[in-house]
Amino acid sequence: MKTPIFYGCGTAIATPFTEEGINFDEFGKLIEEQIKEGIDAIIVCGTTGESSTMTMKEKQDAIKFAVDTAKGRIKVIAGTGGNNTQTSIEMSKYAESVGADGLLLVTPYYNKCTQAGLVKHYETIAKSVSIPIIVYSVKSRTGVNIEPSTCLELSKIPNIVAIKEASGDLSQIAKIANLCGNDLYIYSGNDDQVLPILSLGGIGVISVLSNVAPKRTTKMVHDFLDGRIEEARKAQIEFIPLISALFAEVNPIPVKMALNIMGYDFGIPRLPLTECTDKTKVLLTNEMKKLNII
Numbered sequence: 001m002k003t004p005i006f007y008g009c010g011t012a013i014a015t016p017f018t019e020e021g022i023n024f025d026e027f028g029k030l031i032e033e034q035i036k037e038g039i040d041a042i043i044v045c046g047t048t049g050e051s052s053t054m055t056m057k058e059k060q061d062a063i064k065f066a067v068d069t070a071k072g073r074i075k076v077i078a079g080t081g082g083n084n085t086q087t088s089i090e091m092s093k094y095a096e097s098v099g100a101d102g103l104l105l106v107t108p109y110y111n112k113c114t115q116a117g118l119v120k121h122y123e124t125i126a127k128s129v130s131i132p133i134i135v136y137s138v139k140s141r142t143g144v145n146i147e148p149s150t151c152l153e154l155s156k157i158p159n160i161v162a163i164k165e166a167s168g169d170l171s172q173i174a175k176i177a178n179l180c181g182n183d184l185y186i187y188s189g190n191d192d193q194v195l196p197i198l199s200l201g202g203i204g205v206i207s208v209l210s211n212v213a214p215k216r217t218t219k220m221v222h223d224f225l226d227g228r229i230e231e232a233r234k235a236q237i238e239f240i241p242l243i244s245a246l247f248a249e250v251n252p253i254p255v256k257m258a259l260n261i262m263g264y265d266f267g268i269p270r271l272p273l274t275e276c277t278d279k280t281k282v283l284l285t286n287e288m289k290k291l292n293i294i
Helices: 023-035 056-070 085-097 117-127 149-153 170-183 191-198 213-225 229-246 253-263 278-290
Strands: 008-012 040-045 075-079 102-106 133-137 159-167 183-186 204-206
Touching: 008 213, 008 253, 023 056, 040 056, 056 075, 056 085, 075 085, 085 102, 085 117, 085 170, 102 117, 117 133, 117 149, 149 159, 149 170, 159 170, 170 191, 183 191, 191 204, 191 213, 191 229, 204 213, 213 229, 229 278, 253 278
Parallel strands: 008 040, 008 204, 040 075, 075 102, 102 133, 133 159, 159 183, 183 204
Antiparallel strands: none
């Protein structure tokens, strides 16, 4: 039985940009608000953080800033994955050196490696660091699925402790739970499937929703984990319209607009992503008003 990095809700935190680079003042404000609202972890430089359009220096600066800002009050997990194994190793070593509590490693994209290649990729990175690793399966973005049998092989690597499962395939997730047990914990990677995945033995979520509703998303997860199933079920269902709005356009276009609507200055996404449409802005505003977020 392995030790998970966190139980509960981890925010896949957005990154605010100006024309000059990262807006650290606004980034710090959101991190502090997340901590105040009781989030269990933040995940920096993930998909929602627009890591794919950040330079290596920006990623390093964002990771260090998050660790220094959190000061151990919550877990900070660094997104250091990519389709270049050596670059992932360099980023992972850096994250460990500045105090990150763990790593999130997406499957290599574009290369479209085999399942054997996945195992070798993750094994090679894992051997380069000592901190725990969450592997990230999101075939819709990368073109590569982590098969249940591959999860079993990955679960044998000591510091690979969990998977962020965003395949949307509950049957696959059930198979992973059956094969791996407590040797590979499961986090939901989809906000609309948090409770179904928790019901299969998942221990939390890595969430986009919690950028704008950290306290209530965290409560929903802990309500379920603590046996308050009906409260959690009601919250999951109540959140569905806002979750749909947050994914009305490709993530993180809507969530950055949602944060701006809330009074943050998160700017617009970097190209090739663009600012959300007026229709999505109205939708976000209406759904956040219904939930008294604004």
